[in-house]
């Protein structure tokens with residue numbers, strides 16, 4: 108009877124313990140075979156993997172473009188790209204990395220795969236919509252790539268008017284591409300919100316939801332609220348170019364600053380789309396590898412929501428020198444300071460979770476440490492930029508470039524790598540090579556700081572962003588930064604090699620719970636079966652209750668059938684609990 | 687409330703527990719979608735408000751070119767169509783296939799009527815040279831930014847018109863499904879959620895009409 112205490116947990120369901128084997132007879136990938144089954148699948152796990160493949164591909168393209176940019180900056184004058192080509196390359200690099208890689212990265216790939224499993228569901232609420240969103244993503248990507256063939260875009264990823272309304276490059280196909288991608292992002296967000304509200308298994312209250320799910324919830328709210336505004340803005344821009352409607356173009360009586368307001372009303376919240384899911388991953392990793400209950404669960408969960416909401420009120424900090432009124436600048440600066448608070452709370456909570464924990468430094472944990480280090484720098488420099496007087500000096504310099512790379516790459520991309528390593532065994536059933544993974548993480552950390560810390564210095568000295576040439580004094584710093592990108596490239600190549608190798612014949616088979624985790628994804632087989640579980644799980648303890656025996660996490664509804672999250676059948680059965 | 691799997695009916699998709707959960711999810715999903723629609727139009731409303739704050743006299747002058755009578759008729763038509771849409775849900779809930787079909791058809795007819803009236807409004811303006819943006823040649827309004835008012839007018843009513851057309855398609859799809867006998871008192875989710883969409887299209891017009899036509 109000892110284990111039964113608290114196990115009925117007021118659900119009044121007949122519970123039974125289900126011990127799943129490490130490996131299923133037929134996993135989700137074997138359940139339906141062939142290329143057609145993949146392309147028409149509605150299984151969230153396969154869709155997640157297809158997203159993962161597409162995102163990796165675009166990351167590769169975006170990365171190559173970055174190497175080109177840095178190589179051009181080897182010498183102060185023209186090295187091998189002329190000014191126009193340079194403008195096109197940095198625009199493409201930015202647009203690809205933001206709209207095709209970072210925005211969908213964690214939600215659409217890892218979130219798609221794990222969110223339904225973490226809530227014990229068989230799939231997302233609208234599986235066909237999920238597949239549709241993947242194809243919309245591909246369509247949007249095609250449009251964006253088409254713009255390269257037809258003369259590229261040289262406006263920067265921000266598409267500021269009036270230049271974007273008049274330049275001869277193919278702005279229309281690129282903006283239409285981003286417009287379409289927005290719908291894919293909206294559909295993913297919608298699906299996640301409904302899944303989280305309606306498909307949780309019995310016992311999985313909001314307070315027992317893994318923090319990764321909370322972070323995806325907050326992200327989805329932003330996707331729902333901000334993306335439509337971006338869509339209409341880009342629509343107006345397309346109309347500006349085709350019909351010359353004159354809303355943004357001063358030559359036609361319009362107002363270009365209005366465009367900036369519209370754009371940043373989306374794009375500042377969008378930077379949180381690009382970081383909150385990363386926060387979620389870091390919470391999971393730090394709890395699992397410290398084997399401690401996360402410190403301040405509700406603070407972490409709700410600070411994501413706070414960031415999501417406050418994030419809508421700070422867009423003006425991108426426009427301190429655009430001619431908005433001094434009063435608005437002061438107000439935007441003040442609110443920008445506020446948005447740093449919930450972020451700071453999280454950092455303290457993570458560090459407090461590790462305090463006195465039994466920490467094991469496996470690869471995901473290394474990435475979490477790298478994240479803490481880099482993201483803290485990124486966040487602090489964000490606050491310096493939010494300081495009105497300082498930003499007047501630093502705006503449009505390499506300091507800003509360094510800031511957003513510290514948060515986007517040092518934050519989100521590192522968290523993504525952490526999540527990839529955390530869940531790789533679950534997704535593929537194989538374990539990667541730990542030693543090579545550590546080496547790659549070290550190279551990425553080093554290469555990243557070489558590349559971007561240098562840029563804080565360059566920016567503070569006055570090096571403007573988006574220039575293909577510079578004064579001679581800056582050459583050594585620029586060259587150091589360029590060498591950093593080579594180290595980074597080496598690190599990513601190593602990751603690609605050992606991950607692919609793990610899938611091959613010599614790959615090491617992973618067990619179902621290699622890190623001894625407690626949330627639902629660790630309780631099903633590795634890789635999971637088609638509908639995730641062979642029973643309907645019932646959640647009794649929180650996802651970070653590492654002090655409770657794993658047996659108490661393995662309960663499900665006894666009878667064949669299903670459970671509704673607000674099931675209220677009123678009888679309990681102690682014997683079957685102990686079975 | 688029982689969760690007996692034998693009660694699960696054919697329309698319940700594999701990943702839902704029961705039809706109630708499926709219905710809740712569909713409806714909730716639709717509400718979220720409507721929120722995105724509101725924000726989508728919200729961008730245009732923001733542009734409208736900003737330019738109106740900058741050039742109040744432009745709005746008073748330019749709106750005189752809009753035909754209030756036609757606008758008012760269209761408002762009536764859409765409100766009526768929202769009623770028939772609601773009635774079709776009511777009929778489906780009462781297992782009345784025939785009435786469901788009729789109400790859906792009336793709704794489609796109203797939507798068409800709306801588009802026809804809109805067509806006459808647009809062609810009349812084109813005739814006068816009131817085009818969006820650069821093509822604008824009308825000289826009857828003495829204001830340098832007159833074309834911007836009409837750019838906003840065409841963007842807002844045009845986007846709304848596209849939503850009406852999509853609505854026609856959706857309601858037609860409902861009508862075909864209804865003919866096949868897909869709906870009954872236990873399952874009418876598609877009518878319910880398309881209905882929500884249609885009410886939104888209606889409400890947006892109820893905002894557009896006074897904002898564009900009735901400026902004094």
Ligand code: HEM
Nearest residue numbers: 378381382424425447486489490492493502503511514515
């Ligand atoms: C503590 C939180 C943060 C603060 C206070 C902050 C503040 C700022 C400020 C004031 C700027 C404008 C600098 C200028 O243009 O002169 C800026 C730029 C930027 N930030 Fe942040 N930031 C924060 C976090 C983030 C995060 C988490 C991301 C993305 C994951 C991000 C991405 C960006 C980007 C992309 C830009 C540059 C946009 C451009 O002009 O192209 N920031 N940030």
Ligand SMILES: [Cu+2]
Nearest residue numbers: 375422424425
């Ligand atoms: Cu910002």
